[in-house]
Amino acid sequence: xxxxxxxxxxxxxxxxxxxxxxxxxxxxxxxxxxxxxxxxxxxxxxxxxxxxxxxxxxxxxxxxxxxxxxxxxxxxxxxxxxxxxxxxxxxxxxxxxxxxxxxxxxxxxxxxxxxxxxxxxxxxxxxxxxxxxxxxxxxxxxxxxxxxxxxxxxxxxxxxxxxxxxxxxxxxxxxxxxxxxxxxxxxxxxxxxxxxxxxxxxxxxxxxxxxxxxxxxxxxxxxxxxxxxxxxxxxxxxxxxxxxxxxxxx
Amino acid sequence: xxxxxxxxxxxxxxxxxxxxxxxxxxxxxxxxxxxxxxxxxxxxxxxxxxxxxxxxxxxxxxxxxxxxxxxxxxxxxxxxxxxxxxxxxxxxxxxxxxxxxxxxxxxxxxxxxxxxxxxxxxxxxxxxxxxxxxxxxxxxxxxxxxxxxxxxxxxxxxxxxxxxxxxxxxxxxxxxxxxxxxxxxxxxxxxxxxxxxxxxxxxxxxxxxxxxxxxxxxxxxxxxxxxxxxxxxxxxxxxxxxxxxxxx
Amino acid sequence: xxxxxxxxxxxxxxxxxxxxxxxxxxxxxxxxxxxxxxxxxxxxxxxxxxxxxxxxxxxxxxxxxxxxxxxxxxxxxxxxxxxxxxxxxxxxxxxxxxxxxxxxxxxxxxxxxxxxxxxxxxxxxxxxxxxxxxxxxxxxxxxxxxxxxxxxxxxxxxxxxxxxxxxxxxxxxxxxxxxxxxxxxxxxxxxxxxxxxxxxxxxxxxxxxxxxxxxxxxxxxxxxxxxxxxxxxxxxxxxxxxxxxxxxxxxxxxxxxxxxxxxxxxxxxxxxxxxxxxxxxxxxxxxxxxxxxxxxxxxxxxxxxxxxxxxxxxxxxxxxxxxxxxxxxxxxxxx
Numbered sequence: 001x002x003x004x005x006x007x008x009x010x011x012x013x014x015x016x017x018x019x020x021x022x023x024x025x026x027x028x029x030x031x032x033x034x035x036x037x038x039x040x041x042x043x044x045x046x047x048x049x050x051x052x053x054x055x056x057x058x059x060x061x062x063x064x065x066x067x068x069x070x071x072x073x074x075x076x077x078x079x080x081x082x083x084x085x086x087x088x089x090x091x092x093x094x095x096x097x098x099x100x101x102x103x104x105x106x107x108x109x110x111x112x113x114x115x116x117x118x119x120x121x122x123x124x125x126x127x128x129x130x131x132x133x134x135x136x137x138x139x140x141x142x143x144x145x146x147x148x149x150x151x152x153x154x155x156x157x158x159x160x161x162x163x164x165x166x167x168x169x170x171x172x173x174x175x176x177x178x179x180x181x182x183x184x185x186x187x188x189x190x191x192x193x194x195x196x197x198x199x200x201x202x203x204x205x206x207x208x209x210x211x212x213x214x215x216x217x218x219x220x221x222x223x224x225x226x227x228x229x230x231x232x233x234x235x236x237x238x239x240x241x242x243x244x245x246x247x248x249x250x
Numbered sequence: 251x252x253x254x255x256x257x258x259x260x261x262x263x264x265x266x267x268x269x270x271x272x273x274x275x276x277x278x279x280x281x282x283x284x285x286x287x288x289x290x291x292x293x294x295x296x297x298x299x300x301x302x303x304x305x306x307x308x309x310x311x312x313x314x315x316x317x318x319x320x321x322x323x324x325x326x327x328x329x330x331x332x333x334x335x336x337x338x339x340x341x342x343x344x345x346x347x348x349x350x351x352x353x354x355x356x357x358x359x360x361x362x363x364x365x366x367x368x369x370x371x372x373x374x375x376x377x378x379x380x381x382x383x384x385x386x387x388x389x390x391x392x393x394x395x396x397x398x399x400x401x402x403x404x405x406x407x408x409x410x411x412x413x414x415x416x417x418x419x420x421x422x423x424x425x426x427x428x429x430x431x432x433x434x435x436x437x438x439x440x441x442x443x444x445x446x447x448x449x450x451x452x453x454x455x456x457x458x459x460x461x462x463x464x465x466x467x468x469x470x471x472x473x474x475x476x477x478x479x480x481x482x483x484x485x486x487x488x489x490x491x492x493x494x495x496x497x498x
Numbered sequence: 499x500x501x502x503x504x505x506x507x508x509x510x511x512x513x514x515x516x517x518x519x520x521x522x523x524x525x526x527x528x529x530x531x532x533x534x535x536x537x538x539x540x541x542x543x544x545x546x547x548x549x550x551x552x553x554x555x556x557x558x559x560x561x562x563x564x565x566x567x568x569x570x571x572x573x574x575x576x577x578x579x580x581x582x583x584x585x586x587x588x589x590x591x592x593x594x595x596x597x598x599x600x601x602x603x604x605x606x607x608x609x610x611x612x613x614x615x616x617x618x619x620x621x622x623x624x625x626x627x628x629x630x631x632x633x634x635x636x637x638x639x640x641x642x643x644x645x646x647x648x649x650x651x652x653x654x655x656x657x658x659x660x661x662x663x664x665x666x667x668x669x670x671x672x673x674x675x676x677x678x679x680x681x682x683x684x685x686x687x688x689x690x691x692x693x694x695x696x697x698x699x700x701x702x703x704x705x706x707x708x709x710x711x712x713x714x715x716x717x718x719x720x721x722x723x724x725x726x727x728x729x730x731x732x733x734x735x736x737x738x739x740x741x742x743x744x745x746x747x748x749x750x751x752x753x754x755x756x757x758x759x760x761x762x763x764x765x766x767x768x769x770x771x772x773x774x775x776x777x778x779x780x781x782x783x784x785x786x787x788x789x790x791x792x793x794x795x796x797x798x799x800x801x802x803x804x805x806x807x808x809x810x811x812x813x814x815x816x817x818x819x820x821x822x823x824x825x826x827x828x829x830x831x832x833x
Contacts, residue, residue, distance in 0.1 A: 048705065071708060074707030082702070087699070087702070088695045088698040088699060088702065088703075090697070091691065091694055091695070095691055098688075099691050099706050102688065102691075103707035107687065109717075112689045112690070120510075123687070290797055294801060300620075303563065303616075304800055305796070305801070307753070308793045308800065311790075311796065430628070433621060434621070434625070472628065475626075475628050476625075476629060479625050479626065482621070482625075483613075
């Protein structure tokens with residue numbers, strides 16, 4: 001459902017991505033791994049519209065979305081989370097998730113300023129849905145906490161809840177396990193499986209190998225901007241090129 | 251403003267000779283700028299840019315207000331550095347003060363160039379502008395650099411005020427337009443410490459004078475800002491700086 | 499989930515209550531003030547409240563700095579003034595024209611300006627403000643230039659002319675209350691959340707589908723329109739306008755009002771406007787000192803009370819109260 005075709009991204013003198021192509025099947029959890037500097041986050045940024053690729057195309061659910069800006073992709077039900085969580089720090093946990101429902105609601109400036117009845121009904125529905133996603137990720141009891149005061153692990157969960165509120169078809173997570181201890185990581189693994197079970201496709205950039213091998217059905221390996229391998233977790237673990245990339249020539 | 255007013259104060263009220271008055275004025279202005287940085291800027295180093303902008307606005311209002319209290323609202327004339335006899339050069343008349351302005355500006359530009367590109371402190375300051383975190387990681391004390399930059403820019407501002415004062419009079423209120431246009435020039439040329447900024451200043455100055463002649467002099471002040479808006483809309487990084495402004 | 503429903507309705511009720519109390523106080527106030535100079539000043543408090551709230555929507559909510567609000571204020575005033583004084587257009591009609599025209603101008607210029615951030619945006623809005631001010635000064639044939647424009651008619655409804663202080667008070671405050679209501683509604687709505695999201699993390703807001711570019715321009719235009727409304731009211735109330743009322747200094751005063759009251763707090767803007775309009779009147783004899791007071795106030799509030807008075811004062815009261823209250827529960831007895 002997501003196809004990357006010969007995507008390249010050049011920054012000044014640096015070729016961050018070089019002729020990368022692969023496809024993701026719907027409803028699966030796919031992992032994207034590689035040593036630091038491999039271009040994984042750049043790849044995500046290209047897919048989610050934060051950068052335009054220097055060349056190549058991105059297809060999503062059959063449509064060519066190359067160069068589409070993030071707000072447009074949100075309406076096409078694509079969402080991502082960030083490596084260093086980007087929360088709305090001055091808003092409460094609940095409000096953060098309510099923003100996730102932005103694309104599922106309509107009231108414009110005029111309706112909001114006049115508090116028209118349609119707007120009020122919609123507000124109630126938004127609160128209800130937002131609460132649902134807080135329960136889904138297990139942080140409903142923190143609903144009125146200010147996001148800036150959350151411990152890091154809960155902040156991650158908030159970002160996921162907010163992303164899920166968008167009711168995406170695909171969620172791209174950038175290093176969701178970074179900074180989590182092992183208990184939090186296994187909770188995360190469960191949560192991601194739960195997300196997959198609702199029918200959402202998951203793409204995961206990660207460094208935590210245990211997590212990746214455990215939950216991903218397919219893995220793509222990048223190194224220095226190139227795709228060097230693709231396959232099931234077992235195949236990747238035994239792949240020579242991958243081992244060399246991580247450990248260096250021996 | 252402080253440059254001109256303080257020089258007047260030292261020279262006329264305290265009867266100090268002009269060269270010493272100038273030096274003292276520069277020193278005091280620098281002290282004021284540095285004090286401001288210590289008291290109001292560095293405690294808030296992590297705040298949003300908006301907050302810092304507001305604080306500097308507050309600071310400038312405060313300094314102006316104190317100047318007004320000390321010296322009243324009158325305008326004063328600083329004596330010309332070398333008399334008021336115009337000099338005739340190749341058929342054009344020039345006030346000697348203009349030569350002083352030109353010469354001192356040239357010296358400052360060259361001093362700047364030397365300082366920022368050939369001295370350790372100058373290079374350290376440029377490093378901080380590019381990347382604060384990396385700079386502190388290699389051992390540069392960023393706080394000191396910020397302090398220093400305030401001090402240096404206060405000093406230069408004072409000098410600018412002093413050399414202009416004999417020509418354009420000085421009071422508690424001057425300097426705002428000049429400062430704002432200076433900011434425009436910096437943005438137009440590009441926020442670097444090289445030739446770009448200087449060129450920006452030249453462009454603004456020349457276009458402004460041309461405009462005053464061609465259109466009416468009332469609109470003269472608007473010219474700098476119109477150019478500023480055009481540059482910000484079309485090429486925000488400035489005319490003489492390479493590279494893209496950040497997109498996201 | 500039950501809890502969230504109730505919280506939602508409870509919150510709404512609280513907001514409405516606050517608003518009605520505020521409106522009631524405003525409406526009843528003249529009974530206690532018995533006209534005169536204070537009433538006249540309160541009219542201006544109303545006008546500056548509109549302006550401060552407009553700026554707060556832009557600065558406090560959406561996080562976009564603007565040092566040129568006075569430009570929209572002035573455009574509203576001059577459009578109304580010129581249309582009614584020189585071209586004898588009906589005052590209400592010219593107010594509507596000014597409102598819509600300034601909105602359109604703000605919308606158009608908003609697109610390029612709001613691509614900028616931080617000090618670049620500050621400089622651009624500053625430049626805009628100064629350019630507009632210079633235009634007011636130079637287009638003497640139209641605006642009367644530095645000597646100003648006089649003979650602006652009062653507003654009328656039926657046979658009643660809004661020329662006395664009392665009538666002007668109610669006229670101005672009617673609009674002020676409407677603007678406050680609209681703004682409070684906006685701030686607590688989906689749009690308000692989207693704006694705050696843009697303020698906190700524009701990238702994340704866009705990922706969530708917020709069209710940041712468009713929304714910023716829309717709120718900029720909205721802020722401009724409210725400011726123009728204030729300008730029209732100002733013109734019809736004082737019947738004489740000149741460029742000095744719409745210069746850079748005014749933009750700074752508005753900024754101070756918003757900061758003092760509290761960024762993001764609509765009622766805080768009222769507080770800021772009230773304090774900064776009333777205080778100089780009480781210190782008339784120290785007129786020259788007001789410029790110092792602005793400077794110090796800006797610095798002190800920004801440094802020590804970043805949330806403005808609306809948040810800072812309750813916090814201060816709480817911390818003093820906590821210090822003075824006798825400790826409850828078992829007290830520690832030495833080591």
